[in-house]
Amino acid sequence: MITPRLQFHWLKAGHCNHPECVAMRGGRWQSVMFPALCGLLIHPTRGNILFDTGYSNHFLQATQPFPERLYRWTTPMTLAPEEVLTQQLAQLGIQSTDINYVVISHVHGDHIAGLRDFPYAKLIISRVEYDSASSMSRLGGLMHGFLSALLPPDFAERVIFVEDSVSLNLPAELAALGTGFDIFGDRSLIAIPLPGHSKGQIGVSFKRHDDRRIFLVADACWSMGALKNNQLPTWFASRIFSNVRQYQQSFLGLRKVSTIADGAVLLPSHCQQSWEYLNGGQQT
């Protein structure tokens, strides 16, 4: 069986600002931009797939009341009209109803804010993450960056759990991370657990149309610079994490796979450098 190759666009749907030294040990006090990046993957038979949705205007509605407004205050977000994901998809000739799947890396607000815009998409998530989010109280969720108002009301009817897919040994470039889940059963899209930032965070890996292996690593590291220099997030930033030790293990696994010559291209969800590397969201 030939493994299908996917077309890939790396898109920016808004950003927030933080002092660099909060997100990265040894960082500067200077406020830096954290883009909210998401992927459009086009599978030859499964169609249009999103990896996360970045910010959307639903985030403003969800953070209107107290105490949710604290989220907006602590991580002020900016979303230019041309960065609205549905607008960017329309520019590519794709309507929001044409999105067949959204892979949810984890349930933090900056990754799921656009879910309500894709009413026909199946929602692919780890069961661990889903169960964790379902068990959180309103305040407990907020403390961990989760806003239940961002979930579509029919989420439970559209959910697909990655754990129900076939488990497989990861390809050589990613073998340091152990096993993953073959989402469509054709090895085209592999979900890889990257716990610690949240309980059930997943990344995905696939081969692009030019045969290059891509690995979308979500928030398992915040930038390639931090990974390269072994700069873990500060204690302050880690408070949002579900398990700091698991985060460190996932981070170490990424460091191992990032040093393999001609290995996978790692793309963290908030890495400005990686976004620029892929030509500002143009198809590469």
Ligand SMILES: [Zn+2]
């Ligand atoms: Zn994030």
